Amino acid sequence: MTATPDGIVLRRHLYLEQRAWQLYFRRAVIALLAVVTLAALLGAFGQEPATTSARSARATLTVASPDRVRGGLMFTTAFTIEARQPIDHPVLVLDGGWFDGMQVNSIVPQPKDETSVGGRTVLTLERVPAGGRQVYYIGFQVNPTTLGRKTQDVRLRDGSRTLLAIKRTFTVLP
Amino acid sequence: MDIALRAAFAFAFLFLLTRVVGRRELTSLEPFDLVLLVVVGDLVQQGITQSDYSLTGLVIAVGVMALLTVVVSWVSYRFPRVRPILDGEPIVIVRDGEPIEHNLRRERVTLGEVQAEARSQQIASLSEVRWAILETNGKISFLVDKP
Numbered sequence: 001m002t003a004t005p006d007g008i009v010l011r012r013h014l015y016l017e018q019r020a021w022q023l024y025f026r027r028a029v030i031a032l033l034a035v036v037t038l039a040a041l042l043g044a045f046g047q048e049p050a051t052t053s054a055r056s057a058r059a060t061l062t063v064a065s066p067d068r069v070r071g072g073l074m075f076t077t078a079f080t081i082e083a084r085q086p087i088d089h090p091v092l093v094l095d096g097g098w099f100d101g102m103q104v105n106s107i108v109p110q111p112k113d114e115t116s117v118g119g120r121t122v123l124t125l126e127r128v129p130a131g132g133r134q135v136y137y138i139g140f141q142v143n144p145t146t147l148g149r150k151t152q153d154v155r156l157r158d159g160s161r162t163l164l165a166i167k168r169t170f171t172v173l174p
Numbered sequence: 175m176d177i178a179l180r181a182a183f184a185f186a187f188l189f190l191l192t193r194v195v196g197r198r199e200l201t202s203l204e205p206f207d208l209v210l211l212v213v214v215g216d217l218v219q220q221g222i223t224q225s226d227y228s229l230t231g232l233v234i235a236v237g238v239m240a241l242l243t244v245v246v247s248w249v250s251y252r253f254p255r256v257r258p259i260l261d262g263e264p265i266v267i268v269r270d271g272e273p274i275e276h277n278l279r280r281e282r283v284t285l286g287e288v289q290a291e292a293r294s295q296q297i298a299s300l301s302e303v304r305w306a307i308l309e310t311n312g313k314i315s316f317l318v319d320k321p
Contacts, residue, residue, distance in 0.1 A: 014266040026193075
C-alpha cells in the first residue's frame, strides 16, 4: 500500500463519500437541458404561427400570427377579411400590443389611412364587396429588449360599428 | 442594464454547463471540439449583445464576465466549503496500478483514454502507476514508483 498524495483524502476522492449529490445534480441539470430541448422541438418557445378567427353573419376575420416569439425575431402577420355582405368602410383597430416594442418592416397593401385613437392603431382599408376577400400583411420584428406579455386584440369595424373582435395575447421571451 | 443582465446570465449558464458536461470533454480539444467552441462563442455573443455593435456594449459585456470571474475566484478562495461546488474535486482513477472502474464510469473516462494519457507522459504500463488522479481541470496526474 502506498502513501496518499498530498491533498487527496481517500474517503472523499477515492471512495467518493458525501459526493453522491454531485452526480445527481449533474444528472438533474442534464435532464433539464433535455427537457428544454424537447420543449423547443415541440414549439414551446415560439415562432409557430397561430391562427385565430371570429365570424358573424356579415364577415369573417382571421388573424394568422405567432403568439409567442423571442427577442429579435422577424415574423409576418396576415389579417384576412372575408365579407358575406359588403363592408363599405372597413376599419381594423389594433391594440397597442401590436406595435409596442416592435419594428414594422412593411404593411402590404398600404391602408387608405393610419391613425391612433386611445392608444390603438386604426387602419382604414379599402371597401370589401359581398363575397370579397382581402388579406393585409404586416411584417414585424421584435425589438431585442422587448419582453413579456402583451394584449393584441383586433377589431373589425364598418365605419364606427364593430363587426368582429378577436382577443389575443402575445408573449415575447427573452 | 439589459446587456449586463444577459452577460451575467450567460456567465452563470456557461459556468453551470462546464460543471456538468464533464471535465474530460472540456480538456480534449479534438478538431470537432474546437469548431464547437467557436460556434458556442458565436451563439453566446448573439444572445448577449444581440444587435448592439457599440464599444459601450462590448465594455459592459466583457466587464461583467471579467468581474464575475473574479467574484467566483474570490468566493472559491475565501470560502473553502464552497470550493468543491465551484471548482470541482479531484478523483482517484488508478491506485497501485489498478483502475478504479466505478470512478472511471462516473467521469465517463475509458481505460483506453487513461492509457493514452499515460503513454503521452512516457508511462508504458498502468502497472507502474501508483496513483492516477483526474484533476479539476480535466488533466490526469500520474504518480509513478520511483526506480
